[in-house]
Amino acid sequence: xxxxxxxxxxxxxxxxxxELRLGGAAVxxxxxxxERDPHSKALTIHPRTxxxxxxxxxxxAFLAEGLRIPNGHFAGLPDRLDFSQLDTPYxxxxxxxxxxxxxxxxxxxxxxxxxxxxxxxxxxxTAEGVTLAGGEVIAGRYVVGCDGTRSTVRTAAGIDFxxxxxxxxxxxxxxxxxAPPAGGVNVAGPDGGLMIVPLxxxxxxxxxxxxxxxxxxxxxxLTLDELRATVRRIAGTDYGMRDPKWLSxxxxxxxxxxxxxxxNVLLAGDAAHMHFPTGGVGMNVGIQDAHxxxxxxxxxxxxxxxxxxxxTYHEERHPVGADLLQHTRAQTALMNAAxxxxxxxxxxxxxxxxxxxxxxxxxxxxxxxxxxxxxxxGRRVADQQLPGGRLFELLRTGATVDTKxxxxxxxxHLAA
Numbered sequence: 001x002x003x004x005x006x007x008x009x010x011x012x013x014x015x016x017x018x019e020l021r022l023g024g025a026a027v028x029x030x031x032x033x034x035e036r037d038p039h040s041k042a043l044t045i046h047p048r049t050x051x052x053x054x055x056x057x058x059x060x061a062f063l064a065e066g067l068r069i070p071n072g073h074f075a076g077l078p079d080r081l082d083f084s085q086l087d088t089p090y091x092x093x094x095x096x097x098x099x100x101x102x103x104x105x106x107x108x109x110x111x112x113x114x115x116x117x118x119x120x121x122x123x124x125x126t127a128e129g130v131t132l133a134g135g136e137v138i139a140g141r142y143v144v145g146c147d148g149t150r151s152t153v154r155t156a157a158g159i160d161f162x163x164x165x166x167x168x169x170x171x172x173x174x175x176x177x178x179a180p181p182a183g184g185v186n187v188a189g190p191d192g193g194l195m196i197v198p199l200x201x202x203x204x205x206x207x208x209x210x211x212x213x214x215x216x217x218x219x220x221x222l223t224l225d226e227l228r229a230t231v232r233r234i235a236g237t238d239y240g241m242r243d244p245k246w247l248s249x250x251x252x253x254x255x256x257x258x259x260x261x262x263x264n265v266l267l268a269g270d271a272a273h274m275h276f277p278t279g280g281v282g283m284n285v286g287i288q289d290a291h292x293x294x295x296x297x298x299x300x301x302x303x304x305x306x307x308x309x310x311x312t313y314h315e316e317r318h319p320v321g322a323d324l325l326q327h328t329r330a331q332t333a334l335m336n337a338a339x340x341x342x343x344x345x346x347x348x349x350x351x352x353x354x355x356x357x358x359x360x361x362x363x364x365x366x367x368x369x370x371x372x373x374x375x376x377x378g379r380r381v382a383d384q385q386l387p388g389g390r391l392f393e394l395l396r397t398g399a400t401v402d403t404k405x406x407x408x409x410x411x412x413h414l415a416a
Contacts, residue, residue: 002026002115003301005129005140007122007153009033011042011098012269012286013146014105014116016294018056021112022398023298023410028138029114030130032121032147036106039174039246040098043197043205044280046072047083048370048380050090052291055395055412061104066094072368075278075334076188076195076209077351081365085358087382088371089392097200098283122147125156125265141301144266144293146286149255151271157262163255163274163325168336169213170276172248173206173227178240180204187234188338188347194234203245206231211339213249222247252276252332256321260289260314268293273321278331279368285324288370289317295398295410316375327367378414381405 004020006013009031020027045053045062053059070092071080083091110116121133129140130153145153154161177196185196193209210230213219227247228238257272269286293313299305334350337343354361366372373380383392386403392412394401400415401408407415 001128001139001141002028003140004028004142004144004297005030005138006144006146007130007151008146008148008269008271009036009102009106009116009118010146010148010269010286011101011105011283012290013144014102014109015287016144016146016268016290017109017114017116018105018112019290019294019398020298021109021114022056023295024302025298027114028140029109029116030120030122030132030138031116031118034119036099036102038099039248040100041277042098042101042280042283043095043199044284045094045096045101046281046284046369047086047088047090047092048373049284049287050094051088051380051383051392051412052287054089054383054392056108057393057396058104058108062094062096062101065100066096068092069095072279072365073186074354074364074368075331075347075350076186076193076338077334077347077354078186079351079355081354081361081368083365083369085362086365086369086371088369089383093280093369095197101283122152125153142264142266142297144268144297145271146267146269146290148270149274151267153265154257154267154271157265159262159265159267160258161255162258164253165216166251166253167214167216168252168332169210169219170250170252171206171208171210171213171222171227171230172246172250173208173222173224174199174203174245175206175224175227175241176202176243176245177204178242179237180239185235188335189234189344190339190341191234192230193335193338194231196239204239206241208234209335209338211336214336214339219249222249250277252329254325254329256318256325260318260321261310266293266297266310266313272317273324275325275328276332278328278335281324281328281368281370284370285320288320288373291411292317298398320373323367375413377409377416378406380412381408381414
């Protein structure tokens with residue numbers, strides 16, 4: 001029997017596996033896919049996640065490959081949030097394909113000794129651990145569901161997932177553009193919203209908000225012809241669109257697990273919260289869930305902390321998830337507002353405030369970047385020079401660090 005069985009080898013599950021190994025726990029990760037998903041839902045790594053990577057000594061590989069973007073957007077408004085004002089060594093977002101992020105995180109997890117088994121579909125829970133398709137039982141003292149919005153672990157544990165169903169749909173296409181726009185595109189109006197972002201390998205990502213899909217019914221699988229027609233309607237051109245690599249739709253269904261812990265079962269990432277992908281925060285919040293849970297669960301299974309410590313995982317991260325849902329719902333409403341004259345006026349007013357009200361812009365940037373998260377023990381501690389070295393470097397062992405402000409936990413927040 002291992003200490004922890006993690007279901008799902010996405011960014012959340014892989015970061016959690018490494019954190020558990022850093023704390024001395026025996027870990028196995030089970031992933032239904034035989035191979036890593038080549039399609040990258042997430043592209044954006046926010047400042048707080050970059051700080052966590054620094055706190056574990058893996059940041060340089062990401063900085064070497066990612067594209068630094070010194071700002072972020074709120075609901076696709078034309079005036080962007082300036083990250084240069086943020087209190088962090090990394091005042092930017094980093095654009096990197098999720099598939100590459102997962103590859104780097106898996107390398108770290110394996111290097112620290114985590115076992116990762118692909119092609120292992122979990123079908124349910126038992127008193128010993130989990131059951132796989134075919135009946136094999138993988139025993140573990142604790143099971144963590146990092147298996148996405150349709151989480152088998154969450155369902156098998158009987159954890160409620162309340163929220164709201166989809167009422168509007170977005171579209172995504174990774175395609176080749178024969179005549180790509182210089183510098184990308186970000187427009188919103190009565191005909192829809194359009195964002196075009198260059199990706200590695202000569203591919204462009206097209207993200208669409210379409211007023212014709214503002215209803216709960218599934219519009220059907222996205223086709224290249226539909227994508228092309230919608231882009232032409234919004235931009236007046238299809239930019240020479242061809243050779244689709246990935247076409248997908250996503251809805252604004254918004255839900256959150258009622259419990260992040262139920263006995264020996266815990267949830268993290270998309271298994272704990274789902275939302276419209278506004279602001280590119282989903283993967284980041286999942287990794288931050290794992291960062292909070294990892295040191296706690298490792299301390300419990302190795303006998304260094306009482307089991308009651310695990311209750312603080314729900315207490316600290318459930319409010320963060322609730323805030324995430326509120327934030328993404330607000331952005332979704334503002335994005336959909338672009339389809340009416342009144343909504344466009346609202347967007348113009350709020351965009352102007354972002355440009356002219358520094359306190360408002362900073363607060364939104366702190367929320368989007370993940371730097372504003374505060375627990376009962378305190379806010380995250382900023383990097384600083386200490387007698388023994390830089391704080392983020394001292395945290396790389398996973399141990400606590402003493403500062404003038406108090407003891408800093410393994411996850412970078414002040415201890416109680």
